[in-house]
Amino acid sequence: MKGERHFGGLISLIITTYNRPDALAAVVDACFTQSDRNFEIIIADDGSGEATGATVATLAARAPLPLRHLWQSDQGFRLAMARNRGIASAAGDYLIMLDGDCVPQQDFIARHRALAQPGFMVTGSRILVDQATTAQVLSGQLVLQALGLAQLLRLRRSGAINKAAQLLIKLPDVGRARRRFSYRRIKGCNMAMWRADLEQVNGFDESFKGWGHEDADIVLRLFNAGILRKDGAFATEVFHLWHREAQRDFAASNKTLVLERQRNGTTQAALGLKNGAR
Template sequence: MNDNRLVSLIVSTYNRPDALALVLAGCARQTDRRFEVVVADDGSTEDTRAVVEQAAKSLTVSVEHVWQPDDGFRAAAIRNKGIARARGDYLIFLDGDCVPQPDFIARHRRLASAGALVTGSRILLGPELTEAALARRVDVIRSPAAFWLRQRVRGQVNKILPMFVKLPDFQARRVNGFKWRGIKSCNLAAWAADVATVNGFDESFTGWGHEDADFVLRLHNAGVVRKNGFMATEVLHLWHREQPRDSENSNRQRVLARLADGCIEAERGLAQSGAD
């Protein structure tokens, strides 16, 4: 997609306003300006609302804030609310602790093609570098190669090559069949029409884990091709402690069952959420 269609960047967040502020600062530096931001807030306090309001004043693109009450981990539900608010033909899902590089939107736009979704990639930052970035002691968006080389030697970043080498769209990006590896809703893009076909994310998934794999699987079952966004779409993932994963296995079993039966539509998704 090299045209000028509007892209909706749906940023999921929960009570991490310092990280969200850094992500929105990254949004402000995008080279591609034909996009909007929808902050999908899973029950954060007023500190997050203040960050969004400040960003709305400073960014030159539209910034919307969609909020739901805090009732546990409900990522699928808040993403559906973000989808319902989005105006773009193409949706990019981003987590509120994943800082986009300046060419993030532009790279996703170049990889977008009819009948395809893109699973993006990420670069993991360590706790010390994350702390420095949040305190604004370092500018992770504009730091030079020498800085990143030092951080790699110190073990504060897991890879640096994708920051400086960006590959175009090519055949090897296509993922044949359904594969779990690389599916992360912290960086994922799909056409709004295809998302509507599968009824969005399934809110019947409870607790952490695999609601993103289920989303990609149902798109796969609907005939949408998956493309890998490696060496093009990398975001800087700020360090955080892992979420409890008590529900991971049961959610995984649900995805495997849907792989077997060819399920396409979410049991409780966009049509049932009342998100409009």
């Protein structure tokens, strides 16, 4: 892919998780099979219980690359803080954010590396997996990242996954840049950015309450700081395992804040890397 010349250094993969050790194991196992091995794994844990700790210890014991577990106490939804702690701990200059229920394809790191370019961040793409197929993955009956063409098409025809073309066609780094801010295709479960750019905007904003729009906020503030976004579709797809929807009590108020920041050109997190709790 065009763009591979941009970055050859260590990538830090920050995987966020909360009390879903079976999904986390499936995700990390897929990370162990990556074609590009020049990366580290940081598990940013938002207060999971002992089962997750035990799972991470088992994974770490057979990890073929560096793996660290950063745990914070469970005081409600504090995703931004978990990510900021991961950023602060990262050894790489380029960071990929991945949710602990999103299984990457085997070329996931390689594809993100190929899109890495100074002055840009990347918002990746996802394939939704239905409840029954997710159960097969979590029981070990199905290894998503190892599926062939016929199996992927069969899953698509049955409705087990919501799209397949994005898994079968890989497009080059052409026409991906967005010159204007847009909410479309912002997926916090799969995004990549330069560490220096995150430090410039004070990282993710820990002042957001509850679930919702903290991913749009980081994209917007980076845009306000002059960092453009690339669309990672048809390159960086992950399999998003089924789960019940999170409570959205604060979604409306969080979006109002993002819209206000769009109007006034805000770049800095109110509570972030420089002044958040650690």
